[in-house]
Amino acid sequence: MPSTRLLPTALLLTLAASPFAGASPSVGADSSAKGASGNLSIQSPRVERSNTPSYVDTPTPRFSWLIASPVNGTRQTGYRIVVTHEGKPVWDSGDVRSPQSFDIDYAGPALLPGQRYEWRAEVQTSDGNGSTTSHFDTALDEPGWHGAKWIGKADATSVPAPLLRKVFHVDANATRATLYVAAGGYADLSVDGRPVSDAVLSPGFTDYDKRVEVVANDVPLTPGEHTLAAELGRGFYGMTNPNVWHWERAPWHGQPRLRALLRIRYDDGHVQDIVTDDSWRMADGPTRLDDLYGGETYDARASTPRTWVPAAVLPVPRGKLVAQTEQPIRVIDTLHATSVTEPKPGVFVFAFARVIAGWATFDVTGPAGTTITAHYGEKLMPDGTVDARDEHHYFKAGFQTDRLTLAGTRERWHPRFSYKGFRYVQVEGWPGGEPALGAVTAQVVHTDVAVTGRFESANPLLDWIHRAAVDTLLNNLYGIPTDTPMYEKNGWTGDGMLGADMFLRNVDADRLLAKWVRDIADTRKADGSPLLIAPNPGWGDVRAPTWHAAYVLVPWSLWMNAGDRRPIDEHIEGIARYVAMENARSPGGIADTELGDWVSPETDPGGENAPEDKRVAATAYLYRMQRVTADMLRLRGDTTRAAGFDAQADLVRDAFNARFLDRVAGRYRGEGDKGYRQAHNLLALAFGLVPDDLRDRVAAGVAADAKARGDHLDTGALATKIILPVLTATGHADEAWRIATQVSFPSWGFWRANGATSLWEHWKLASRSRGHYFLGTVDDWLFGDVAGLRPLEPGWRRIEVRPAVTAWLDHASAAVMTPYGEASVAWRKVGGRVELDVHVPVGAEAVIGLPGRSDKVVGSGDHHLGAP
Structure with missing residues (x-):
């Protein structure tokens, strides 16, 4: 077994808040039943985590429901599931004494293909009994x-x-x-x-x-x-x-x-x-x-x-x-232009309120044969035209451009088979002079996931960061998590890995991410290693454990956040093979990578690695993957192989410290580093690589470096995810706060001060993409530390409520949708006290910690506490 475990804050990498797919009201019937309260209800029946399962292709579909009760401490004591087909019984689970209310496997005879099945869950609780009904359709066979x-x-x-x-x-x-x-x-x-x-x-x-x-x-x-x-x-x-x-x-x-x-x-x-x-x-x-x-x-x-x-x-x-299995892509909203300008004769630019992904609809009448050209972009050029440049020369036959040729009658047209990332639409060739403001509208398009997470605070900048993070991640959900809706539209593994916790906390993305893990598995080469993007046409065959780690860490995030174990069971052999291979090609326990802490502030806005030894991040991620693989194997009862991965992780940890730790200086350094590197030290702290006797010194070094930079971070995508949680967990919450609320470069406030409505690919104003979420993982800290809401056990069965109360903020609140229902917290300062309200869904319990008082464990329901 490992002798050094993770800092509690490191769990934020995988133990973050998550909504549960389909937790909104479903097509099934919810039944209320008289209990002790008279208001118990069984809600949101789901099969395979979907309210509308019209094509179920697994032989063992999983059943789930939610329980709502106004009585504190209500708990499920048992259930019975009955499946019928055309009114005839197919499977009856019998009365099962269990608190399990989600992902209960079907265990009856083989289901017929292409058929509709009805099902009913009868649920027993300490507050009485209730039931819910729904149906599902099975897939066709050949x-x-x-x-x-x-x-x-x-x-x-x-x-x-x-x-x-x-x-x-x-x-x-x-x-x-x-x-x-x-x-x-x-x-x-x-x-x-x-x-x-x-x-x-x-x-x-x-x-x-x-x-x-x-x-x-x-x-x-x-x-x-x-x-x-x-x-x-x-x-x-x-x-x-x-x-x-x-x-x-x-x-x-x-x-x-x-x-x-x-x-x-x-x-x-x-x-x-x-x-x-x-x-x-x-x-x-x-x-x-x-x-x-x-x-x-x-x-x-x-x-x-x-x-x-x-x-x-x-x-x-x-x-x-x-x-x-993932939700469909749909038109979610329509935005109306806020202005139309004419920066050049005959060139009209429609501006919209924010950066979106989707397309424009054109309402136009003109002579037959008239061709209108539309260019889409996220920002403007100095002359007021749209910046629709393919700066990296990615494409040889056009970029973000639609052309509409008229037939001589009124046309109301939009694209059907492409989408763009944009805030501005530039039209040329418009007939009859300047178009009306309503002639072009913008459709917001993305995978139709419900937004179920909420965050709000007394600080407008933090609230802006959260809103921008959610908008940006939604702009990048197109059946897979993409990296940018304007340029690449690819499922970059590192981006999706870093954003997985944020996705699962804010939207019901578990089905999409489980599908995407299959996409990653499909990219694997003969040696078991994945490629850089998924799905993949055969490109990106480079070594990058920092990105390939998505194959390991996204299934773990799904387990911890959404309680979904199936991706682990489905992929554990491939995961174990890849991690063992990565270890075998890391001589002396030191890994290497082509991709390190990407786009730190001093790098080129076009994208490049931080000026530091990439082997530090590569080896830290190898260690993290080994620990997580061991935990997965233990979950499945394979303790022998788990011990083997733990033993390899111990060797990697020792090699990491021998190669990169300067014990005298109390910091980590690599070859060719440009000065002190926050990322090296943050990764070591977050992943539990730092020896116990040096943790405080290493953490203090990160805080001191940020302070010396005028309270600024110096991190790229990998370390930005962990800098604020690590500082907060190691006694430097005030420094974390100062970094989070900066308004000068580099910071989220700098983007906002320069007109951003979304998150960018780079800290600099010259950032290519204005629709990138991987520097927005600060949202993890907003939920887990500022509001103080995070899971302690897989699927939020045990919830930790522990806000990092500082002098900088008077109130904050957050809510997430767990597999058991919504969990929420709201705290505020009142006359020198901290007052806190918590809601715990039926099936879960919470450990509540406030400054100046002992922890308190509570069951389901609504709870109010104060301190000191």
């Missing part, structure tokens, strides 16, 4: 697709987006119609011109050689003739714009393709299947070009094709069909 083919256009060089259509007849007495869709790229489907769903950029994006996601939607149909139509977009499947990551030559690359099945059920039991095959008709549509990076070209004159030909049956993607 025979269930009834011979549906993959179809599209045969011409491999043709660029316009294909339109596909099929006319069919519905008889009387149809009871239900379900449309199942899989695509290489994106598929925008409609019936009689009405969208099948409000999802966009659907289905989700994967490594199409490994997995292809399926979505299912019920479709209302009346008797008579109908037309099922689809427009296909390229997405990351058939990209044509050459780029530095080589998506245009991904192993799966090809023309967009569709596989669909419309299953119509009738009241007499018979089924009618409409499947994709060569009886469908195909034509080139008005979307003449679509590219996720470059934008779209749309010719309204081609909106009604004259020539339709039989659809081509195309090769089957190599990936396995799987359920899309």
